[in-house]
Amino acid sequence: MAQQAWRKIRMLVSGIIVGVSVLTTAIDRLASVTLVTGRSMQPSLNPEGGSNCDVVLLNKWSVRNYEVQRGDVVTVMSPKNPQDEIIKRVIGLEGDLIRTLGYKNRLVRVPDGHFWLEGDHHGSSMDSNSYGPVSVGLLQSRASHIIWPPNRLQRIAASLPPNRGPLDDEEEEG
Amino acid sequence: MFRSVLGKTLGFVGYTVTYGCFAHCAFEYIGEFVLCSGPSMEPTIVNHDIVFSERMSPRLCKIQKGDIIIAKSPSNPNINICKRVIGLEGDKVCTSSPSDLLKAHTYVPNGHVWLEGDNLKNSTDSRIYGPIPYALIRGRICLKLWPLHSFGSLSERPT
Numbered sequence: 001m002a003q004q005a006w007r008k009i010r011m012l013v014s015g016i017i018v019g020v021s022v023l024t025t026a027i028d029r030l031a032s033v034t035l036v037t038g039r040s041m042q043p044s045l046n047p048e049g050g051s052n053c054d055v056v057l058l059n060k061w062s063v064r065n066y067e068v069q070r071g072d073v074v075t076v077m078s079p080k081n082p083q084d085e086i087i088k089r090v091i092g093l094e095g096d097l098i099r100t101l102g103y104k105n106r107l108v109r110v111p112d113g114h115f116w117l118e119g120d121h122h123g124s125s126m127d128s129n130s131y132g133p134v135s136v137g138l139l140q141s142r143a144s145h146i147i148w149p150p151n152r153l154q155r156i157a158a159s160l161p162p163n164r165g166p167l168d169d170e171e172e173e174g
Numbered sequence: 175m176f177r178s179v180l181g182k183t184l185g186f187v188g189y190t191v192t193y194g195c196f197a198h199c200a201f202e203y204i205g206e207f208v209l210c211s212g213p214s215m216e217p218t219i220v221n222h223d224i225v226f227s228e229r230m231s232p233r234l235c236k237i238q239k240g241d242i243i244i245a246k247s248p249s250n251p252n253i254n255i256c257k258r259v260i261g262l263e264g265d266k267v268c269t270s271s272p273s274d275l276l277k278a279h280t281y282v283p284n285g286h287v288w289l290e291g292d293n294l295k296n297s298t299d300s301r302i303y304g305p306i307p308y309a310l311i312r313g314r315i316c317l318k319l320w321p322l323h324s325f326g327s328l329s330e331r332p333t
């Protein structure tokens with residue numbers, strides 16, 4: 001009798017250990033969900049502001065080799081605070097020439113291994129315009145879908161805001 | 175016959191996934207073995223030394239000045255660098271090379287660390303690319319495993 005109870009406890013514990021490790025790995029490697037707070041990505045995310053926060057699905061598998069496109073919405077660890085994760089749109093990749101909005105230089109060439117991130121709401125976003133190009137190593141995931149509230153269920157498309165994005169090299173000379 | 179083969183295959187896949195997940199958790203939350211290469215940390219760590227780097231201190235923000243850490247290179251996320259932490263956020267650090275007569279100083283910004291190799295003459299570190307974000311740190315090196323005659327914890331910075 002005691003032996004049987006002991007066996008059950010052992011099975012339960014090993015099941016919990018396996019479950020936790022499989023779940024942790026899936027969250028770290030495949031996908032997770034998160035609540036978006038703040039106004040920096042309006043109007044794409046949190047369009048109403050206030051307490052109506054969007055929940056987004058973060059695809060981690062697609063950024064395992066640090067491959068992103070211009071226009072993708074990504075999450076990175078904040079360069080200002082290692083505990084914070086921030087969600088922004090990729091405006092420029094390495095080598096691009098960016099016309100900045102209020103950064104110390106008017107034009108910036110994005111260095112190797114970095115990208116240029118901006119929130120969609122230029123007025124109230126802490127982004128590359130305040131701390132410069134961000135190292136790609138801080139990349140955590142790509143936000144692929146809005147999953148809550150249900151009436152806003154949709155894919156997040158890669159799209160650059162009008163008049164943003166890398167400049168052509170001819171423009172630089174002109 | 176077919177059913178038993180299928181069952182065995184599924185069992186094998188299950189075991190593989192389970193142990194893969196165990197390995198991921200161990201490497202991600204406990205620590206990993208690292209083969210160091212390059213001259214930048216000589217004489218503390220020389221080429222082809224094997225060290226153990228633990229992952230919990232960076233997660234808990236317990237990195238201190240003087241620790242040797244593994245971080246992602248700021249200019250290429252696929253490359254790891256091994257350096258010593260010289261300054262934490264808010265610290266005043268010297269940016270000039272030791273042979274310069276004029277000393278230049280700077281303050282480490284919030285959320286960043288200042289890294290330098292122990293081999294100051296032959297190291298690409300924060301003196302070239304500036305302070306790096308704290309979140310790029312992957313682990314703290316706590317034990318040297320190979321070669322055996324220098325097994326043990328790592329020494330302080332040579333002066």
